[in-house]
Amino acid sequence: MRTFVKVDNLTHSFGEKIVLDDISFQVKQGEIIGLLGPSGAGKTTLVNLLTGQIMPTKGTIIFEALDTGKNLLKESLRTEKKETAWSDFHGDQSDLLQILNPEKKVSFHRKKTVNAGIMMDHFGLYDRLSVWSNLKIFAKLYKVSEQRIDELLEKTELSQAKKTIVGKLSKGMKSRVNFCRALLKKADVLFLDEPTCGLDPATTEKLHKLIAEEKKSGTTIFLTTHNMYEARKLCDHILLLNDGKIVERGVPEEICLKYCLKNQIEVILKNGERHEIPNTMESAKVLAEWMKQENILSIHSKEPNLETVFLYLTGKELDQ
Amino acid sequence: MKHVWIILQKQWQDTWKNKAVLIQFIMFPILAAIMKNSIQMDGMPVNFFVNLFASMYVGMAPLISTSSIISEEKEKNTLRVLIMADVTPKEYLLGIGSYVFCACMFGTAVFCCLLNDVTTSKRILFFFIMAAGIIVSVLLGAAVGVGSKNQTEAVSVSVPVMMIFSFLPMLSMFNDVIAKIAKFTYSEQVRILVEALGDGKIHTVGAAVIAGNMLVFAGLFWILYRKKGLA
Numbered sequence: 001m002r003t004f005v006k007v008d009n010l011t012h013s014f015g016e017k018i019v020l021d022d023i024s025f026q027v028k029q030g031e032i033i034g035l036l037g038p039s040g041a042g043k044t045t046l047v048n049l050l051t052g053q054i055m056p057t058k059g060t061i062i063f064e065a066l067d068t069g070k071n072l073l074k075e076s077l078r079t080e081k082k083e084t085a086w087s088d089f090h091g092d093q094s095d096l097l098q099i100l101n102p103e104k105k106v107s108f109h110r111k112k113t114v115n116a117g118i119m120m121d122h123f124g125l126y127d128r129l130s131v132w133s134n135l136k137i138f139a140k141l142y143k144v145s146e147q148r149i150d151e152l153l154e155k156t157e158l159s160q161a162k163k164t165i166v167g168k169l170s171k172g173m174k175s176r177v178n179f180c181r182a183l184l185k186k187a188d189v190l191f192l193d194e195p196t197c198g199l200d201p202a203t204t205e206k207l208h209k210l211i212a213e214e215k216k217s218g219t220t221i222f223l224t225t226h227n228m229y230e231a232r233k234l235c236d237h238i239l240l241l242n243d244g245k246i247v248e249r250g251v252p253e254e255i256c257l258k259y260c261l262k263n264q265i266e267v268i269l270k271n272g273e274r275h276e277i278p279n280t281m282e283s284a285k286v287l288a289e290w291m292k293q294e295n296i297l298s299i300h301s302k303e304p305n306l307e308t309v310f311l312y313l314t315g316k317e318l319d320q
Numbered sequence: 321m322k323h324v325w326i327i328l329q330k331q332w333q334d335t336w337k338n339k340a341v342l343i344q345f346i347m348f349p350i351l352a353a354i355m356k357n358s359i360q361m362d363g364m365p366v367n368f369f370v371n372l373f374a375s376m377y378v379g380m381a382p383l384i385s386t387s388s389i390i391s392e393e394k395e396k397n398t399l400r401v402l403i404m405a406d407v408t409p410k411e412y413l414l415g416i417g418s419y420v421f422c423a424c425m426f427g428t429a430v431f432c433c434l435l436n437d438v439t440t441s442k443r444i445l446f447f448f449i450m451a452a453g454i455i456v457s458v459l460l461g462a463a464v465g466v467g468s469k470n471q472t473e474a475v476s477v478s479v480p481v482m483m484i485f486s487f488l489p490m491l492s493m494f495n496d497v498i499a500k501i502a503k504f505t506y507s508e509q510v511r512i513l514v515e516a517l518g519d520g521k522i523h524t525v526g527a528a529v530i531a532g533n534m535l536v537f538a539g540l541f542w543i544l545y546r547k548k549g550l551a
């Protein structure tokens with residue numbers, strides 16, 4: 001798989017406050033990359049940078065070619081003086097890297113390059129218009145048929161609310177309208193900032209299906225989430241951010257294994273006692289004894305999970 | 321161009337639900353109709369109320385509605401979403417500007433219907449004078465909208481500005497000092513030009529003041545736009 005986006009030494013600060021601190025990573029085309037991290041870690045800021053809504057203080061973001069093998073068409077260059085110069089750029093990456101001379105501290109940033117579907121954490125919906133009218137505006141902008149709107153409304157269980165004024169929707173419904181808008185056009189990359197935040201499990205499942213469908217069709221997806229189950233289920237790779245730094249990255253399963261080496265079994269007895277015993281031969285005797293007495297209420301294997309890793313790495317350690 | 325049209329349509333849909341903006345477009349035409357039909361005094365010039373309210377309309381409706389639309393879209397992040405959907409700032413501003421212009425020209429049509437004893441050619445001239453005034457006002461409104469972060473900020477600027485341009489034409493009728501200052505504003509010149517519709521003279525001062533105002537506000541808009549953008 002080819003690289004889709006390459007981020008190097010990306011730094012962003014709001015005034016004095018450094019929100020993203022020299023982060024670098026690459027994303028392969030067609031994968032789902034999970035952006036995880038506690039509130040305020042800089043996830044949304046990273047998405048804003050990737051989508052070109054804000055300019056990085058330093059660093060580069062390079063979207064590799066999609067079809068043509070050529071690099072981006074439009075770039076903006078920003079010098080230290082904060083001057084922005086827009087220029088057309090046709091060339092391959094080697095040309096580009098020459099422009100990004102680190103000594104001169106010239107940062108580079110994409111403008112309108114990739115065809116992206118974006119769902120931000122703010123809704124940005126027209127409150128006085130209906131769900132349908134809201135989506136219709138964007139269908140027209142994207143030159144997408146009305147059929148596509150219906151299809152998405154159906155799949156996100158919003159068909160009933162089609163004519164409802166957006167201002168009167170619940171938060172979860174607004175979020176789904178926002179989700180539909182991001183999926184309206186066939187994009188090369190999707191940015192989903194907490195798409196399932198505040199949704200019930202059944203609807204969440206539906207959105208997961210849609211996200212998986214998009215992935216199947218070859219779309220690269222950035223998924224911001226606080227839901228570790230979601231991250232593990234959907235993401236090919238995750239980036240775990242904390243205080244503007246990437247503290248861990250990789251395949252969810254592998255990360256779990258790396259940190260959760262304690263291989264234990266949790267046994268709860270009928271009298272309410274809770275025991276954690278090692279998952280080894282020595283424990284067999286104890287277990288057999290409890291079983292003989294018909295004393296066991298439940299047995300759990302203490303599998304490593306993302307949640308524990310998350311809490312461990314972000315300094316909010318569990319006491320176990 | 322297609323994008324401009326989409327923005328215009330979107331705004332049109334919103335009109336009927338956005339009472340704050342809708343009232344701007346219809347208040348003065350309705351007031352003029354009511355006053356004209358209910359108050360008749362001896363020695364009152366023909367079309368007194370229509371002329372007065374038309375110039376107040378020019379100073380108020382386009383300014384308040386343009387600034388309120390733009391600042392609301394900024395505040396609610398809908399503008400950002402549009403820009404990310406490849407609508408360029410120019411297309412957006414053109415869409416909103418032409419929408420407000422068209423809506424205000426409907427109001428102008430109402431005023432035009434209320435005019436008494438005026439020939440067709442003068443009615444056409446009336447449209448042109450109003451159109452020029454509305455364009456100046458839209459530019460000023462866009463400058464306020466672009467210059468402010470949110471609706472509250474926009475209102476706190478647009479209301480005093482509107483007071484000046486909308487009420488000067490009325491106050492100048494009662495006070496000579498105010499009249500001298502008011503001369504330099506486009507709305508007062510719109511009133512003077514509209515009042516003089518019948519005299520057949522060429523009013524270079526009026527045209528110059530309106531053109532001058534247009535340049536100043538276009539410049540102001542440009543500076544604010546360069547400085548703040550639409551982000």
Ligand SMILES: Nc1ncnc2c1ncn2[C@@H]1O[C@H](COP(=O)(O)OP(=O)(O)OP(=O)(O)O)[C@@H](O)[C@H]1O
Nearest residue numbers: 014017019037038039040041042043044045046121
């Ligand atoms: N426009 C801004 N001006 C100043 N500071 C900002 C701005 N936007 C974000 N920040 C700060 O940057 C930090 C990172 O914010 P960001 O929104 O990226 O976090 P996040 O990881 O998305 O959090 P959450 O999970 O709550 O959405 C926060 O401390 C926030 O206060």
Ligand SMILES: [Mg+2]
Nearest residue numbers: 043044121193
């Ligand atoms: Mg966020």
